Amino acid sequence: MKRGEIAIPLAVFAVALGLWEWIVAANAIPPYVLPAPSAILGKLIEDRELLFSSLLVTLGVTLKALVTATASGVALALLVAQSKWMERALLPFAIVLQVTPIVAIAPLLLVYLRPDNAVLVCAFLVAFFPILSNTALGLASVDHALRDLFDLYRASPWQKLVYLRLPAALPQFLAGLRIGGGLSLIGAIVAELAAGASGQGTGLAYRIVEAGFRLDIPRMFAALALISMAGLAIYGALAALSHYLLRGWHESARERGE
């Protein structure tokens, strides 16, 4: 990545924060209406123990959900790729789960499950489908000539899977993983909001609800900033993983002009 690709967005972000700070100061806007970035930073430092312990809770749920969604999404994609019959039998369930808004499912899950499990299941449900659908697409999109080649050399189904289908599906799987990573955080936050509204939970979303009840707007913004940074970190880590695994051979990981 070139220096300009990082410097330009950082500079624009810094200018936006400076503008925000100036608007709040120039108009003497009270912090309970709109806190200045410096006030949010101050709150972040002041409440660091509380906010960062909540961040760890939310991140823990997000990562657990992402790992579970990855394992089950890939497993189901392998099953679906085995036959059209499997695809017809299993895919409708996954689609129903995907198209039903998670915000509507969360309160129901809270009825049946313990709050921490309900949050985990919500995060899992939203991350699962993109990983499943992208991996299934990748497994089904293997070059026909390469399939012919493996048929010609009488490759076993296991050899075709290990040496051809899984590597060929890797780019699509990683694309699904990047989407799933972001969505699992959203799922965890939505479920925490639902759980927090009922007075349960310790994640960042609960801190937002709690701060809202107390009209502690700077803390709401501070928690929101941590959620955004966590989302960026997850996306950045998965993008780096994708680049590492695809570098050198896949178009998506090639630098322009390379």
Add this chain to the structure above:
Amino acid sequence: MGRPPCPSPAKAGEGTLTTHIADEGHNLPPLLRSGGGTGRGLGNDRLLSLHGVSKTFDNGVTALAGLDLDIYEGETLSLLGPSGCGKSTVLRLIAGLTRPSVGAITWADPQVRKNLGVVFQDPTLLPWAGVFDNVYLPLRLAGQSRASAEPRVMEALSRVGLADFAQALPRQLSGGMKMRCAIARALVTEPALILMDEPFAALDEVTRFKLNDDLVALKKDLGATIVFVTHSIFESAFLSTRIVIMSKPRGRIVEEIEVDPALVRNADFRTSETFAEISRRVSRALRKATGEAA
């Protein structure tokens, strides 16, 4: 009927050329029945035969109808004809990638069938694997360990001039080098029969000439039988000991041209009168095939 003994090597541009023309409305009978010739190859043994082979696809399109074709040990047979005349289907049938709807393919030695080398129109390399691993693939699928396969893989790479690029990824190679890698992969199992489906069609003329020269040298070294599908009159004239011209519809063989295998195929051959004569005959036959298709 037996085949004449292998002729002594001739100079570039000196050699014999025999043409067999199909009876109107019928496929040409297998060459042995039509009296044989001098140009089928270096051996006299039939490697495989296609007997009355027809192929109709699921969409109802008939690519071949009642094709009879014998392929002889040691020959370089080119299948030439307009697009859609069934050349590639013949190759896929021989490779076992598709089955005849009617008819049969008989092999003199079933072991030959189990060890074929195939080069497709595209290099068909695994983009995530290096050159070594791509060439190693057929041996890996046969259960051979990397360490035990290494000498054979490196030998195949040396034959095509890629020994120094063993660790390179396919995208780091030029079009010609990718095709060399595909040829090395086809050679690594030391097959008796190599099937090539327009392997050099996407390459520029200079690279194509170079690879044609290399293929002639490889053929001389290995002695394998080659069945070569091409659109190029000059390529078929340069490489072949027999050229089968097919026409639409349904892969009818309209003409077979035999070329003396003893001809020395080198740069001088390309400018020789014999090469020009072969090209003229192939061109006329192809015009006939195209005219029949119109």
